[in-house]
Amino acid sequence: LAKTTQPISMDSYEGQEVNITCSHNNIATNDYITWYQQFPSQGPRFIIQGYKTKVTNEVASLFIPADRKSSTLSLPRVSLSDTAVYYCLVGDPFSGNTPLVFGKGTRLSVIA
């Protein structure tokens, strides 16, 4: 299973763009990169998933360089409600028995 490394915490002011980088040096050919968001006392929520280059949805963008050994989750113009823990995971979405492996995540604090 690929291991991921993320910063433990980050602070940002409201309205700024936040970029959270995740390292996954041992990512396998079939692995995708997936990000989840978790608010206190709630279950994680899927944000975005990608394989290479760039993926964008209404919540975030995900940038993946050609070597795929890292990825960056970009949150545009954060607000106080974006304060949460963000988890980066890698795994094969087409492999039935591969469980989600969560690390400790990145605790993002948005300040007014």
Add this chain to the structure above:
Amino acid sequence: ETGVTQSPTHLIKTRGQQVTLRCSSQSGHNTVSWYQQALGQGPQFIFQYYREEENGRGNFPPRFSGLQFPNYSSELNVNALELDDSALYLCASSPGGLAYNEQFFGPGTRLTVL
């Protein structure tokens, strides 16, 4: 469409007791996974059920067991509770047996073992 629900919300037990946690999956989802999340840690995979069969298990002892019913709801049973079992227990459902497809998590059950 109803999301994933879990019951109870909170639970207090004493060491050595047994506990059953319940999860109702999102409509149309046939796969349920259970996770344990200790304070300050990420969720840890316990096991997954796909169409009523266990479809993968994490590094948890046999006193953690589960069931999935024909309506795809699920139970997590923990026997001989230990203090370290105190955690948030999360249930997640998905429409297929593939873990890295989007999973929908419930709000969790907070278990305290005294």
